[in-house]
Amino acid sequence: MIFEVKKESHGARAGVLKTHHGKVKTPCFMTIATAGAIKGLIPDEGKKLGAQIFLSNTYHLHLRPGEELVARAGGLHAFMGWQGPILTDSGGYQVFSLSKCRKVTQEGVQFQSHIDGTKVMLTPEKSIEIQQKLGSDIMMCLDECLPYPCDRKIAEESLELTTNWARRCRAAPPWRGRRDKACLVPTTTSSLFGIVQGGMYPDLRERSAKELVTIGFDGYAIGGLSVGEKAPLMYEMLEATVPHLPKDQPRYLMGVGTPQNILEAVERGIDMFDCVLPTRNARHGYLFTSQGPLRIKNESFREDFSPLDPKCSCPVCKKYSRAYLRHLLMSGEILGLRLLTWHNVAFYLKLMHDIRASILKGRFATFKKTFLKRYGQTP
Amino acid sequence: MIFEVKKESHGARAGVLKTHHGKVKTPCFMTIATAGAIKGLIPDEGKKLGAQIFLSNTYHLHLRPGEELVARAGGLHAFMGWQGPILTDSGGYQVFSLSKCRKVTQEGVQFQSHIDGTKVMLTPEKSIEIQQKLGSDIMMCLDECLPYPCDRKIAEESLELTTNWARRCRAAPPWRGRRDKACLVPTTTSSLFGIVQGGMYPDLRERSAKELVTIGFDGYAIGGLSVGEKAPLMYEMLEATVPHLPKDQPRYLMGVGTPQNILEAVERGIDMFDCVLPTRNARHGYLFTSQGPLRIKNESFREDFSPLDPKCSCPVCKKYSRAYLRHLLMSGEILGLRLLTWHNVAFYLKLMHDIRASILKGRFATFKKTFLKRYGQTP
Numbered sequence A, B: 001m002i003f004e005v006k007k008e009s010h011g012a013r014a015g016v017l018k019t020h021h022g023k024v025k026t027p028c029f030m031t032i033a034t035a036g037a038i039k040g041l042i043p044d045e046g047k048k049l050g051a052q053i054f055l056s057n058t059y060h061l062h063l064r065p066g067e068e069l070v071a072r073a074g075g076l077h078a079f080m081g082w083q084g085p086i087l088t089d090s091g092g093y094q095v096f097s098l099s100k101c102r103k104v105t106q107e108g109v110q111f112q113s114h115i116d117g118t119k120v121m122l123t124p125e126k127s128i129e130i131q132q133k134l135g136s137d138i139m140m141c142l143d144e145c146l147p148y149p150c151d152r153k154i155a156e157e158s159l160e161l162t163t164n165w166a167r168r169c170r171a172a173p174p175w176r177g178r179r180d181k182a183c184l185v186p187t188t189t190s191s192l193f194g195i196v197q198g199g200m201y202p203d204l205r206e207r208s209a210k211e212l213v214t215i216g217f218d219g220y221a222i223g224g225l226s227v228g229e230k231a232p233l234m235y236e237m238l239e240a241t242v243p244h245l246p247k248d249q250p251r252y253l254m255g256v257g258t259p260q261n262i263l264e265a266v267e268r269g270i271d272m273f274d275c276v277l278p279t280r281n282a283r284h285g286y287l288f289t290s291q292g293p294l295r296i297k298n299e300s301f302r303e304d305f306s307p308l309d310p311k312c313s314c315p316v317c318k319k320y321s322r323a324y325l326r327h328l329l330m331s332g333e334i335l336g337l338r339l340l341t342w343h344n345v346a347f348y349l350k351l352m353h354d355i356r357a358s359i360l361k362g363r364f365a366t367f368k369k370t371f372l373k374r375y376g377q378t379p
Helices: A043-049 A058-063 A066-070 A076-080 A092-098 A126-134 A150-171 A202-215 A230-246 A260-269 A277-283 A315-319 A322-330 A334-360 A363-376 B044-051 B058-063 B067-072 B076-080 B092-098 B124-134 B152-171 B202-215 B231-244 B259-267 B275-282 B317-319 B324-330 B334-358 B363-377
Strands: A002-009 A012-019 A022-026 A028-032 A053-054 A086-088 A100-104 A109-112 A119-122 A138-140 A191-194 A219-222 A251-253 A272-274 B003-011 B014-017 B022-026 B026-032 B055-056 B086-087 B101-102 B109-112 B119-122 B139-141 B192-198 B219-222 B251-253 B272-274
Touching: A002 A334, A012 A334, A022 A028, A028 A277, A043 A334, A053 A058, A058 A066, A058 A076, A058 A092, A058 A119, A058 A126, A066 A126, A076 A086, A076 B092, A076 B324, A086 A126, A086 A150, A092 A109, A092 A191, A100 A202, A100 B119, A119 A126, A126 A138, A126 B202, A150 A191, A150 A202, A191 A202, A202 A219, A202 A230, A219 A230, A260 A363, A277 A334, A315 A334, A322 A334, A322 B076, A334 A363, B003 B334, B014 B334, B022 B026, B026 B275, B026 B334, B044 B334, B055 B058, B058 B067, B058 B092, B058 B119, B067 B124, B076 B086, B086 B124, B092 B109, B119 B124, B124 B139, B124 B152, B152 B192, B152 B202, B192 B259, B202 B219, B202 B231, B219 B231, B231 B259, B259 B363, B275 B334, B317 B334, B324 B334, B334 B363
Parallel strands: A028 A053, A028 A272, A053 A086, A086 A138, A138 A191, A191 A219, A219 A251, A251 A272, B026 B055, B026 B272, B055 B086, B086 B139, B139 B192, B192 B219, B219 B251, B251 B272
Antiparallel strands: A002 A012, A012 A022, A100 A109, A109 A119, B003 B014, B014 B022, B101 B109, B109 B119
16 A cells, blocks of 8 residues: 655644545545445445545444355455445444443453354454455554543553554465455455554553554554543644654544534544544434534424535535425335435545645635634534 | 327237327336336336336325325325326325224225324325326326125125215316415326226126216226236126227226236236236236246246346346346345346336237237247236
8 A cells, every 4th residue: 555645734734645446535434334335325426526535334244134145245346336546444332332341351252243253263364354355455464442531541551452463464475365266355455544542641641553554554543542631632632642653644532523623633634534423413314514514303403494504515515405304204204314414425525635635725724713713612 | 198009919908198298108007106106216217117107195195105195296106206198096096905993985985094093084186186296297186996796786886985985076166276485287288088887797896887977077987907816717707898989099907917917907908007016016926927937036036147037138037047136135135125126127128018019910810929928827
């Protein structure tokens, strides 16, 4: 994987990330395709909005339909009909947030499937094997996700485990795929990112970053943030971490966040983002607009025949009214979920596009100020 | 409304129906857009598959969001973003199938909303008023829907009521709309169809048809079929009805049916159809293919990387495998519901297209035979 920083502006960087399945212009937002599907959208619809890369979840795909099946389908790209880049997470986050009866050992983490209760063991090597079989372009190391708040001693022990697991992920053998049954997953071209942990302790964050850099990865993610802490604390952790990461490699802030979070993180040198907010919030009727968030279920939109966001040029805002979208959601229409997701994804991708354009023009600070003035300051 | 029969072949007719919002080539299938939305699809996606006209439900739209709101939006066409023809039903069918505590009188039918339990009164005049406010191109008369089986005496009394209601629908005053608040619903151009009832009694069907023709409508529907009776009985009722309907006006068989039902009905002179099967069955994983129906949840499709229907050229069959579609449905992904609906709607519209083409070539009988040989004979 090749990463190139094209321009810096007020701490923010505009770059290009080259993967086996094409280029990604950064800063980028990776739309979530949990089980190999964006909620209600086909990948091409995302692409038309500016989506360059999707994120799929190893935990979900391992449990259903299983990475072996996906590999036999020709990998996740063929399976879901998307020929652009795909990043997969390690499965760790979902093990810690979705499954029950977890048992963490040095070896890995044993958990119960949230689908059928079967016991599953996820080790660093297993996570990499799964991600390779999925045909991931960018794989993530298995890490332990901490609760918040978390005692320093626990955070410290966990950090050691995460670093050990990262080392084992790096050393995991490449899975070369099989050429039978149309299995053409080009697994040896997958990149691997380490994940900085360390709770809310700046020195542990620094230590984690340095240990991972010593092991050496294709990029570095920052995990364990946006877990309940206040935004300024998150930004403090970024400031404690980013300076210790290589300048010529991509930096990915996992699972973050609101438009405000993204702007602040970009300013602190982050290149990649993913978050469930645009897709999950859409399904609950929480929409992102240039004027700030909007709850479409509010009675005030019942007869509002204007578009969701008059400044948005997405297919939804061009054609449908707030009143119609509200009606669809209130009526439980699948089309409502799809249209609202479509708009929210469009909003996030447009935001990233505008951020990047402002960096290239050397005007990121102005852009951020103008955006927040219109949108609102509070994350 | 102008209807023209272009060609007949073995009892089947190919025609053109001209409405205020454009032409409809018949025989046609009207995809259901219950509350002003096709399940998961936007109207333009339907149009690309060959959809010419959608059917929306007066009952649903009256209860939510209300016809007044839709009228203020500029009518249903503007509200749902579809500038082609729309047929609305009378609300009667849903009152009898969805709501509780019905009380039928000469005046109309009182019922409880299935949404919030409020009492609602639907009269023939009210049904027409609602449909006019929705801006319907083709309105339906309010009729009483009978259970099956049903005593002759009850069927006879019900028929009298239905004829009376039809007369009142015909005489209902035109609602001229209001030009304020962008309300441009061209209500005076709506057509009105009568609905033949009469249970499973051929002579009552004949009587109903003749009474309606005497009143005079723009087209004639046949209601109360596919309500539990065996297919041959349904066909017998069609044979008892169609000869008494004007040859130069459209005939619409309501709520029917399977591909086999449609072929048999076309052969008996039916021009228009609607049915929940393609959309509802899709959501349950029941797919229509040229080889017959397919239950995508079956284990046998788990690793089947071929398209749903190799003979289908819809966007779903061109891009996705049975294994992927099965995975989406098993995972509860909204995208699965959308893609499967997309395919089923495509199948029905393609069937209608092929039926019409065969009639125009004078080869309907051959087409029917060939289709059923591949698809299966049992409805």
